[in-house]
Amino acid sequence: MSKVPYRIYLSESEMPKQWYNLRADMKEQHDPYLHPATFKPVGLDDMKAIFCEELCYQEMNTTDRFIDIPEELQEFYKMFRPSPVVRAYNLEKVLGTPAKIYYKFEGNNTSGSHKLNSAAAQVYYAKKQGIKRLTTETGAGQWGTALSMACAHFGLDLTVYMVKVSYEQKPFRKGVMQTFGAKIIPSPSDTTEVGRAILKEHPGTGGSLGCAISEAVEAALKTPDCRYVLGSVLNQVLLHQSVIGLEAKAALEKVDEYPDIIIGSAGGGSNLVGLVAPFMMDTLNGTRKNTEFIAVEPASCPSLTRGRYAYDYCDTGHVTPLARMYTLGSNFIPSANHAGGLRYHGMSPAISKLYHDGYIKAVAVEQTKVFEAAVTFAKAETILPAPESAHAVRVAIDEALKCRESGEAKTILFGLSGTGFFDLNAYTSYLEGTMSDYIPTDEDLEKGFATLPKVE
Numbered sequence: 001m002s003k004v005p006y007r008i009y010l011s012e013s014e015m016p017k018q019w020y021n022l023r024a025d026m027k028e029q030h031d032p033y034l035h036p037a038t039f040k041p042v043g044l045d046d047m048k049a050i051f052c053e054e055l056c057y058q059e060m061n062t063t064d065r066f067i068d069i070p071e072e073l074q075e076f077y078k079m080f081r082p083s084p085v086v087r088a089y090n091l092e093k094v095l096g097t098p099a100k101i102y103y104k105f106e107g108n109n110t111s112g113s114h115k116l117n118s119a120a121a122q123v124y125y126a127k128k129q130g131i132k133r134l135t136t137e138t139g140a141g142q143w144g145t146a147l148s149m150a151c152a153h154f155g156l157d158l159t160v161y162m163v164k165v166s167y168e169q170k171p172f173r174k175g176v177m178q179t180f181g182a183k184i185i186p187s188p189s190d191t192t193e194v195g196r197a198i199l200k201e202h203p204g205t206g207g208s209l210g211c212a213i214s215e216a217v218e219a220a221l222k223t224p225d226c227r228y229v230l231g232s233v234l235n236q237v238l239l240h241q242s243v244i245g246l247e248a249k250a251a252l253e254k255v256d257e258y259p260d261i262i263i264g265s266a267g268g269g270s271n272l273v274g275l276v277a278p279f280m281m282d283t284l285n286g287t288r289k290n291t292e293f294i295a296v297e298p299a300s301c302p303s304l305t306r307g308r309y310a311y312d313y314c315d316t317g318h319v320t321p322l323a324r325m326y327t328l329g330s331n332f333i334p335s336a337n338h339a340g341g342l343r344y345h346g347m348s349p350a351i352s353k354l355y356h357d358g359y360i361k362a363v364a365v366e367q368t369k370v371f372e373a374a375v376t377f378a379k380a381e382t383i384l385p386a387p388e389s390a391h392a393v394r395v396a397i398d399e400a401l402k403c404r405e406s407g408e409a410k411t412i413l414f415g416l417s418g419t420g421f422f423d424l425n426a427y428t429s430y431l432e433g434t435m436s437d438y439i440p441t442d443e444d445l446e447k448g449f450a451t452l453p454k455v456e
């Protein structure tokens with residue numbers, strides 16, 4: 001067989017026309033979302049006040065394996081998809097490994113990450129329903145940027161509650177979002193009741209993702225023709241992200257490959273599930289055995305490896321429904337890790353369920369080790385990874401090094417979810433040796449667990 005090319009591309013006509021809904025193949029579903037006031041399962045009507053209708057149906061859909069991607073959205077995707085699967089020949093050489101390493105790169109659009117896949121879908125459905133404006137939160141800024149781009153394209157107004165520390169530390173992110181027409185409010189703010197309450201209790205706080213979510217949801221509920229959109233965690237987001245895995249699988253089929261190990265960084269879980277879903281399908285229905293799925297999280301925010309599997313609020317202000325998931329407690333505020341997209345206290349309920357049932361493994365890695373891997377990867381492959389994505393790089397390198405020891409030529413696929421262009425402060429801090437590895441103690445974690453709601 002001829003040598004596998006560096007970049008395996010699909011043509012436009014080979015792009016997925018349907019999303020894959022992993023839940024249709026899961027043997028058991030995650031527990032239902034609960035209403036934050038009554039702790040009763042949330043119905044479609046409760047959901048429709050917050051989210052667009054079609055997205056509520058997608059959220060609850062456990063039966064349709066494939067769901068059509070609307071044509072207008074397929075057209076939008078063509079501006080930045082298909083994204084390439086790359087054979088990391090140079091990294092393999094640097095590591096001296098017999099392993100074959102592939103990565104799927106999602107950073108080739110201005111938002112710099114996979115988040116545009118779901119942003120576009122959510123904005124499309126909002127527009128179709130006649131919604132005029134959207135609210136959301138953003139931490140590191142990737143989601144807010146992706147959504148600003150989608151709103152500019154489909155013609156909706158957008159207000160972004162941006163975690164205050166990020167707002168202050170990442171003025172360039174703010175600039176990009178404003179360029180696409182979004183209004184940015186640093187969170188916590190005095191524009192919502194939740195924000196005012198948090199400011200009163202913690203004056204001078206830099207905010208958190210959980211707090212920004214509370215503000216964005218409250219604003220959506222109080223504004224006419226307005227809905228809230230979320231960039232990760234939810235089933236609808238995992239569904240939209242399945243384009244990543246569907247493309248990856250089709251590309252690898254072209255070169256007769258099937259991964260032994262699939263690795264993704266996990267913040268809320270969307271790029272991980274997006275990548276693994278079509279492969280997990282084969283595991284769930286028994287056509288493939290022994291594929292390993294690995295979620296990588298920061299040691300500073302270890303929701304899978306050290307969290308509790310429990311019902312918890314998805315936000316600090318407790319306005320969103322509760323989900324049963326691996327969580328560190330909704331009041332857990334992680335230390336200032338540079339991978340902003342991985343600093344969420346919880347994890348997608350679907351991933352939590354798969355992890356709980358033993359289908360996925362999880363690994364927590366320390367920040368300096370992550371940046372060491374990022375620099376090795378960047379020098380070998382010429383792409384500067386986002387700090388979030390570099391978590392997957394770290395474990396891919398570790399797995400490849402294990403192959404060097406054992407002599408096994410495993411096929412490794414990992415998700416390179418984004419670029420690191422907006423994270424140069426983090427790289428500088430790593431290179432100057434000022435980066436630290438904060439790992440919460442068991443006592444720190446107990447404080448978070450103590451805030452878990454008592455749901456019987």
Ligand SMILES: *Cc1c(COP(=O)(O)O)cnc(C)c1O
Pocket residue numbers: 112113114115142143231232233265266267268269270271272341342386388389417418419
């Ligand atoms: C947001 C983000 C993540 C983490 O979010 P998931 O929903 O877990 O995918 C990972 N990588 C990048 C580049 C991100 O922007």
